Amino acid sequence: MNLRTDIPKKMLQSLTCRLRRNLVFRIAALCATLWAASPWGLPSALAQEEVVLPELVVTATRTPEPMDTTGVSITVITREDLRAAGTDVRDALRFVPGLAVVGGGSRGATTSIFSRGGESDHNLVLIDGVKVNNAGGFFNFSDLTADNIERIEILRGPQSALYGADAMASVIQIFTRKGRGGPKADAYFRGGSFSTFEEGGSFRFGTGNFGLSAAVGRTDTDGILEVNNEYRNTTLSMLADYSAGDRFKAQVSTRYSDSRFNFPTGSAGDRFDTLNGTRRDKA
Numbered sequence: 001m002n003l004r005t006d007i008p009k010k011m012l013q014s015l016t017c018r019l020r021r022n023l024v025f026r027i028a029a030l031c032a033t034l035w036a037a038s039p040w041g042l043p044s045a046l047a048q049e050e051v052v053l054p055e056l057v058v059t060a061t062r063t064p065e066p067m068d069t070t071g072v073s074i075t076v077i078t079r080e081d082l083r084a085a086g087t088d089v090r091d092a093l094r095f096v097p098g099l100a101v102v103g104g105g106s107r108g109a110t111t112s113i114f115s116r117g118g119e120s121d122h123n124l125v126l127i128d129g130v131k132v133n134n135a136g137g138f139f140n141f142s143d144l145t146a147d148n149i150e151r152i153e154i155l156r157g158p159q160s161a162l163y164g165a166d167a168m169a170s171v172i173q174i175f176t177r178k179g180r181g182g183p184k185a186d187a188y189f190r191g192g193s194f195s196t197f198e199e200g201g202s203f204r205f206g207t208g209n210f211g212l213s214a215a216v217g218r219t220d221t222d223g224i225l226e227v228n229n230e231y232r233n234t235t236l237s238m239l240a241d242y243s244a245g246d247r248f249k250a251q252v253s254t255r256y257s258d259s260r261f262n263f264p265t266g267s268a269g270d271r272f273d274t275l276n277g278t279r280r281d282k283a
Contacts, residue, residue, distance in 0.1 A: 073098070077152040079177075086190070087198050087217060089144045089152070098156045099170075103142065106223040107196075108231030108261035111142040115156055118169025124159070126173040128239065128253040137166050143259045147200055148215035148237040150177040176239040176253055179204035179211035196221040200235075214238040223262070233259040 075096050085092040090111055094101045102120075103111040112120035121137030133139045152174050159167040187201035200217030215237050223229025234257070241251040 073156040075154045082146040087145045089146050090141055096154050108142055110140050115170035122169035124163050124167040124171045128176055143257045145217050145235045147217035147235050148177050150175045177213045179206040179213040194222050209243050212240045228262045230262045
């Protein structure tokens with residue numbers, strides 16, 4: 001016995017149209033999903049939620065750790081903060097809670113930092129992990145410029161257990177910028193009162209496992225006093241780093257500063273009257 005089922009022609013056409021529409025809708029939905037996920041699709045705020053990584057600090061425990069989990073009193077001065085303060089690191093340090101920045105007169109004069117009642121020689125100062133304090137523990141911040149500095153971490157309070165006897169009041173660690181990505185260069189020039197001029201430039205680049213950054217900066221000013229108060233400073237800095245995974249890392253950091261500061265005296269050498277700028281006879 002033969003069974004034969006005849007499907008009306010109109011019903012067959014209707015079924016075919018439905019299948020086609022369903023297939024078209026599925027293809028369109030797939031294309032829209034792929035387009036939204038691509039860099040050329042929807043804006044990043046709509047395509048995917050932005051993930052903000054926590055800021056890592058090194059000075060607190062000598063190992064990278066999120067700042068909000070350290071449990072110690074630490075402040076980070078970012079590169080944006082340094083850029084707002086110009087080339088003078090002292091101006092950025094003045095806004096750190098618990099630090100007293102004391103300078104003796106115009107720019108270039110000896111500048112000391114007192115942390116939480118400690119003396120100026122109770123602060124350990126590190127540049128890329130290397131101690132730069134003078135003999136006796138003192139460090140003059142007047143010649144430290146912001147050229148090629150990535151960030152500054154200030155760890156307040158006694159830290160002798162981690163850093164030794166020199167860290168009785170605080171630890172101030174300065175990190176030089178690292179070269180990452182393709183070649184980049186920038187330059188700046190600023191001028192102000194008292195014949196003050198600042199100029200400089202930097203260059204940096206990096207590959208997968210090697211990075212290099214270098215910068216030069218120059219500061220010239222006649223000072224706030226009438227005569228014999230000039231300050232000149234030239235700073236060169238460089239950082240080269242190489243990494244072969246977690247097994248081997250090497251880094252070379254160099255910072256050179258050549259400065260000259262004049263201050264009129266009333267007791268020795270060429271004596272000046274600082275109010276009207278006239279030279280007085282030697283005693």
